[in-house]
Amino acid sequence: MTMTTTAAAAPIVTGSPLLGSMSDLLNDPLAAYLRARRDHGDVVRFRAGPPGLRSDIYAVFSAEGAQQILATQAADFRKDNVFYEELRQSVGNGLLTSQDDTYLRQRRLVQPLFTRRRVDGYAGQVGEEAAALATAWRTESGGSVELVGEMRRFALLVIGRILFGTDVKKALDVVERTLPPLQEYSLKRGFSPIKAPRSWPTPANRRAVRRQTELFALCDEIIDSRRDRGDRDDLVTLLVHAENAEDGSLDAAELREQVLIFLLAGHETTATALAFALHLLARHPEQQARVREEVDGVLGGPGGRAPTAADMGELPYLTMVVKEAMRLYPSAPVVGRRAVADAEVGGVRIPAGADVLVSPWVTQRHPDYWVDPERFDPLRFTPEAEAARPRYAWFPFGGGPRACIGQHLSMLESVLGLAVLLREFGFEDEGTGSVPLGAGVTLMAKGPVRVGISPR
Template sequence: MTMTTSAPQAPIVTASPLFGSMGDLLNDPLGAYLRARRDHGDVVRFRAGPPGLRSDIYAVFSAEGAQQVLATRAADFRKDNVFYEELRQSVGNGLLTSQDEAYLRQRRLVQPLFTRRRVNGYASQVAGEAAALAAVWREAPGGSVELVGEMHRFALRVVGRILFGTDVEKAFEVIERTLPPLQEYSLKRGFSPLKAPRTWPTPANRRAGRLQAELYGLCDGIIESRRGRQDGDDLVTLLVHAENAEDGSLDADELREQVLIFLLAGHETTATALAFALHLLARHPEEQRRVRDEVDRVLGGPGGRVPTAADMEALPCLTRVLKEAMRLYPSAPVIGRRSVADAEIEGVRIPAGADVLVSPWVTQRHPDYWPDPERFDPSRFTPEAEAGRPRYAWFPFGGGPRACIGRHLSMLESVLGLAVLLREFEFEDAEAGEVPLGAGITLMAKGPARARIAPRG
């Protein structure tokens, strides 16, 4: 809908007279977004920065508004905002950050690697890594594991097997040490009204440059190790040889950027879903029993057969648990865009040139779509319940033409990985309260999610 002069402006979120909402958005963004919707409605304005240097950030919290931004009017809301520019300079111009012809060309070259048939062929790697993790857990000291760290390591090992056809234990150490500070650096620069050019040798710039160089070196080494192979079915080997008449092939920089994006995004999304699905099941033993009974019927109980992609359809209870975990703990709590045309969303003006965000974190807790939204309730995802909600009431993988290309791979890895672990162990919550959370580019646990595990059989 084109903006009309009669449409009101978005309400401004109450904040500090000196720095506006900058402190809230940096220190407690998840709480700030929830309070803004509760107090001001589905379209609001945050003003960040000191007087004279403030910038407006529009936040859209309704499912219908999210659909306009991501899908129906996607051409008018682009990845041109300051946060994507900072991320682009930190991790390159891969599928997550590229636009226009560069994005379309990359997508055409990469899409054949993510067909459902090809992704289903990776089920054995997923099951193998889950079985290896179960063997390690059986020796866990004190029968206790920290789910967030364990699931990050598991997801990265699966990505390593699928992407690179090799062990990535070294990559795990590099990523865990470099990625969080690079995210924080990019986010702070995105919010800052005044920032030194990255070429200036400030301590922050020099540290970020060293971290980036280490990540780039990791990816270059992986690519080089696969370049001489012709017969591998890992994604890097396939990317190295990806080519078509229209688009040619990926050059060295493009290869590195795609590998880095797949390495980062490919494990973050899945690790968050796995960790919090197990955390929630550990806190809800009746739901855990229901899911385990289903897994036992399908896979045969402890030590049963190896799951395959065909088993996913036979595990609807487990899939509902996973979707509910992704509702409550979306790995991308906020998705940013910039408007390039005047718009009207939910009857509110959004001018051309405005920074705009939509938030799975808020929309997936919106009481208009989710009664008692903080309650864990997998029955929200029965086919009948899903049919009764707006399409974008749940969008942990984004949506529209820029929806996550790895969605099916993430679901395959999550469902089959959980099935193996739940078949082999019982989980009991070992923490007294909620897991403290923060948000950078992705959702981050700021404390442990520890569970006691007891081997079955």
């Protein structure tokens, strides 16, 4: 929607005289966004930074506004903001960060690797890794597990195996050591109003270069090993040999960038869904019992058969649990864009050049779409309930032309992985209460998420 003369100015979220809203956005952004919607409405303006260096950030919280920015008017809201630029410089210009013709070319080359039929073929790896994790828990857990670390490792093993095949163990060691600090480094630079050029030999820059060099070398080594091996079915081999008449093939730098983006986006999103689904089920034994009854009926109880992609359709309640966990704990709680043309969202002016964000964290708790929004209720995701809500009341995978290419893989991994773990174990709340959270590139637990487990 283009801007009209009657459009209102966005209300400004009050901050401190010295730093505006910067402290709130750095220290507890999720609470700051919720307060802003409650106090000021669905389109607000944060002013962050010291006087003279202050910048405006527009936040849009309605489902209709999210749809406008991500889908219907997506061409006017681009990935040109400082955070995406910092991420590009750290992990490359893959599908998550690229734009325009580069993005379209990459998407056309990569899309055949993520068809439903090909993704369904990874169900065996998911089931095997989940069974291996269950075996480890039986012998090593001591009756209690920390879900965030365990599920991150599980998701890394799955995506690493799908990406790298037999090279997964070596790859995971490097990824775990280098990728999280590179993300944190990029985020801090994105928020900083004054930052040293990356070329300056500051301690932070030098650490980042070492980590990036190690990560790039790993990917290049694996990619090179696949160039003469067209007989493997891991994603790196398929990427190496991907080409078409219109777009050619991916060069060495593009291959590395796609691999890194798949690692970044492919494990943290799923790990968050898995960890918080189990956390929620541990706190809600009635829903856990209903899931287990469904799983036992499909897979045959403890020690039963391995899951297949065909089982996805036979586990509707577990699928609803995953969706509800993604509603309450979206892996990407905030999605940023930059307006490249004057626009009007919800009757409010957003000028060209403005940094704009939409927030699954807030929209998926919006009382206009969700009754008692903090309550865990998987039945919000019956087909009838989903059809009755606006399309973008729930958008953990983004939306529009930049929607996550791996969302079917994430759902397959989440549903089938949980099915195996819930078939083998009962999960009990250990009384830890709510989990303190932060928002980096992805949603982060600031402390352990521990539950008791008992083998069935």
